[in-house]
Amino acid sequence: MTPAPRVLALCGGVGGAKLALGLYRLLGENLTVAVNTGDDFTHLGLRICPDLDTVTYTLAGCVNPATGWGRADDTDHFMTALAQLGGEDWFFLGDRDRELHVERTQRLAAGESLSAVTTAVTGRLGITATIVPMSDTPVPTLVDTNAGVLAFQHYFVRERCRPAVRGLRYQGADTAPPEPRLLAALADPGLTAIVICPSNPWLSVDPLLALPGVRELLRAAPVPVLAVSPIVGGRAIKGPTAKIMAELGLAVSSRTIAAHYGDFLDCLILDRGDADESDAVAALLPRVALADTVMHDEADKIALAREVLAIAGTMKATITATMTR
Numbered sequence: 511m512t513p514a515p516r517v518l519a520l521c522g523g524v525g526g527a528k529l530a531l532g533l534y535r536l537l538g539e540n541l542t543v544a545v546n547t548g549d550d551f552t553h554l555g556l557r558i559c560p561d562l563d564t565v566t567y568t569l570a571g572c573v574n575p576a577t578g579w580g581r582a583d584d585t586d587h588f589m590t591a592l593a594q595l596g597g598e599d600w601f602f603l604g605d606r607d608r609e610l611h612v613e614r615t616q617r618l619a620a621g622e623s624l625s626a627v628t629t630a631v632t633g634r635l636g637i638t639a640t641i642v643p644m645s646d647t648p649v650p651t652l653v654d655t656n657a658g659v660l661a662f663q664h665y666f667v668r669e670r671c672r673p674a675v676r677g678l679r680y681q682g683a684d685t686a687p688p689e690p691r692l693l694a695a696l697a698d699p700g701l702t703a704i705v706i707c708p709s710n711p712w713l714s715v716d717p718l719l720a721l722p723g724v725r726e727l728l729r730a731a732p733v734p735v736l737a738v739s740p741i742v743g744g745r746a747i748k749g750p751t752a753k754i755m756a757e758l759g760l761a762v763s764s765r766t767i768a769a770h771y772g773d774f775l776d777c778l779i780l781d782r783g784d785a786d787e788s789d790a791v792a793a794l795l796p797r798v799a800l801a802d803t804v805m806h807d808e809a810d811k812i813a814l815a816r817e818v819l820a821i822a823g824t825m826k827a828t829i830t831a832t833m834t835r
């Protein structure tokens with residue numbers, strides 16, 4: 511029997527987690543998801559890791575379907591009481607979701623690493639894939655804006671992404687060790703593909719790429735590195751990606767995404783509706799492919815994951831041949 515393909519996915523929050531779920535349904539324990547932790551912060555005394563939790567809840571089948579983050583069927587007693595007392599209520603913490611932050615905060619204070627806590631939590635929730643924070647060392651994203659330098663969640667949630675972005679900083683990324691299982695996955699001889707999920711490149715994927723060695727390992731990877739473009743029809747599928755690209759002076763197109771990942775990417779997957787962009791992307795990358803990238807329901811997520819793996823399968827032979835030449 512041929513062994514199941516092992517895949518590494520790099521992922522941010524809501525948008526990326528959709529493809530991660532599709533991959534998980536196909537690969538189960540053969541999937542490793544390395545997750546951005548640049549959005550993490552300490553709020554009301556609690557350590558909150560939004561992208562890690564979004565991926566965890568999504569794969570566990572208990573994410574809030576209305577928001578894509580937080581837990582399904584949650585209640586707001588804590589937030590209501592907090593608001594009544596005049597507390598800081600700009601960041602919503604559902605009652606059931608808050609228990610995860612309490613548990614994580616306690617365990618971190620007792621000396622456990624973020625990755626150990628994550629493994630314990632994902633195990634308890636019955637997830638068989640490996641979900642790892644990109645690093646156990648905090649790497650907070652700072653957003654340079656026309657309203658000053660803002661901590662990520664202050665920019666994203668409190669200010670609702672309204673300030674114009676001038677640049678981004680991933681504080682401490684140059685010395686933060688990548689989580690060992692991220693490095694192990696990159697070096698795994700059984701790895702068959704690396705997938706960059708359709709997350710915001712600047713907010714969610716670049717923090718991972720900024721860690722020591724990660725970009726170099728992607729460049730040297732003997733397996734296809736594929737990304738699904740988060741831009742469809744000249745707009746972002748989710749969140750402020752298009753707004754940020756425009757503010758950074760970049761054209762809002764998949765060609766810009768291809769150029770951004772160009773030094774290590776083997777294939778960018780565009781939405782079928784963007785076939786007219788194929789030539790522009792093909793000029794920058796070894797391969798461009800088309801798929802239905804807009805995911806509304808679980809069937810769409812699995813279908814896209816299947817297409818991504820099939821495209822990777824057709825590329826593996828080419829990459830192996832190039833490396834042995």
Ligand code: FO1
Nearest residue numbers: 523524549559560563579580600601602667
């Ligand atoms: N996003 C919001 O827009 N408003 C919130 O109040 C909010 C709370 C929140 C709590 C827990 C969590 O895991 C995620 C939460 N998010 C909220 C989402 C989060 O801020 C962003 O989606 C990510 O950081 C960007 O990937």
